[in-house]
Amino acid sequence: MLLAALIVLAALTRVLPHPPNFSPVAAIALFGGAYFANRSWALIVPLAGLFISDLVLASMHGGLYATWFSGAHIWVVYGLIALTTLMGFGLRGRVGGGRVLGYSLAGAVLFFVVSNFAAWLGNPMYPQTLAGLMASYVAGIPFFQWSVAGTLFYSAILFGGFSLLRARLPALRLQTV
Template identity: 35%
Template sequence: MKPRLSVILALLAVSVAVRLIPYVLAQFGMTVEPGNTVYPWNFSPFLPLCLFGGAMFARARMAYLVPFAAWLLGDLGVWALTGRADWAFYAHQPVIYLSVALVAFIGFSLRRGRSWKRVAGAGLGSSLAFFVFSNFGVWAFGGGAIYPLNFAGLVECYVMAIPYLRNTLVSMAVFLPVLFSRVALTKPTAVPGYRLASSRT
């Protein structure tokens, strides 16, 4: 089985669009700050695609480069829509990229077998890993402006991020079955063999 390029490109486009939708809505007066809106932050096919890429992309480096490029495109889109460079290039951004890479790395474990139990386990594990690492970055590099730089502040950061973890888990439950199904996968087409016709004189 190999990935169907059209489906992967479509979901990547949706991933970028989902990141930009709240900032587009902000142009019409909607509040875009995650704590002050009902927008379903972190509900996106992006992390499921990272996991899928680690499992299915023939070239390992593409499992990292494709999501990095998509995330960077989203960041640049946020900057273009808001004019806020600090929203596109933020202090904990390297931690986010490392968290994305970790999800892709977990996907490599599915190269040895892709039963539904293994896919579900990888989805759960990568969701938790992204939650732990990304929110640690928010706390550690926030300068104490949002959460105090002590243990209580770290706990508060994780507690406040639980709704985003929920949305990530829902994303995994929705998009992983699609990605590891015949919707996104196709059997390689066999190349027919030809024999040279014998020459006649």
């Protein structure tokens, strides 16, 4: 039930009006990596939410969305979400506020650095020079602030909410999801 709820949450929050890049997908990836007993499900849940919302966004926006997220860049995005899940494996058994904050920030920075590098490589708008690379990073800054805010917000809700549930439900104390 929780797995389905997280997939729906990820898909809905990307489709409903929101600031750009303010999404729970990275937080769900970290949470899944930290808590899902089955590591395969930890990878599948955020990727499924991302995929479902991509399908909905593509149908809503047609060619514009499909063109913007076509090619290698989309594989970079999916790869980064999978990598964020793998980062979450490092939180297993060691979840705490400081660690969740650090991993959330590290995931957001990694996403920014790698996805903007990929945009520079794959977008003819940016010249293949150091100046073009810097331009791609500068263009990404407005989105980065929302990515960090979204990851921190949803990480606080997921990890904090689960911690509160564990305190109230003894069955959750000894096991992961």
